[in-house]
Amino acid sequence: DQQVKQNSPSLSVQEGRISILNCDYTNSMFDYFLWYKKYPAEGPTFLISISSIKDKNEDGRFTVFLNKSAKHLSLHIVPSQPGDSAVYFCAAIQQGAQKLVFGQGTRLTINP
């Protein structure tokens, strides 16, 4: 049972435009949500997070939006740059659970 789902395996965006990556979850007990970015032959690296008590968190070009009623979160990258080409993983955790649950990942390609 996939508790965190990224239904788009891939996304292609033109450089300078907005990239929107989506993530859905089924467990209403999740307290925190995170996004990780992964380049080929490297481990994932932390990008941005959001608490379930917030609906938006911004860090430079990256903004994460949380819609608790829809159990949906999204990552916006504006403007998109070639270096943003990577696989992005959505993750979630219930406080006290000690287990971070990841989605399947979305491969983002930024075209020049």
Added chain:
Amino acid sequence: NAGVTQTPKFQVLKTGQSMTLQCAQDMNHEYMSWYRQDPGMGLRLIHYSVGAGITDQGEVPNGYNVSRSTTEDFPLRLLSAAPSQTSVYFCASSEDETGLDSPLHFGNGTRLTVT
């Protein structure tokens, strides 16, 4: 500035062989974990540890053993390799298990092929 170091980077095993994937971190993190990455499945938690001497199962623990005798090291053992264990394995560590105050730091992975 090593962070999380995984060895080996690549490994090919025959069915039934055993091996240990090594993971070491130099950040004095209490929490360590092992994930496997498979196409279409994302990252799935195998085992984790909240400190030396303490380990617990994750989502897909069958076929794997772990131990945590020191804060720095968290080896993953495959007792009898199966083709279904062909995957990329990532070790990660953080100051706390939520990865919030201190996000998970991942190693660069071990690509394992079982024939």
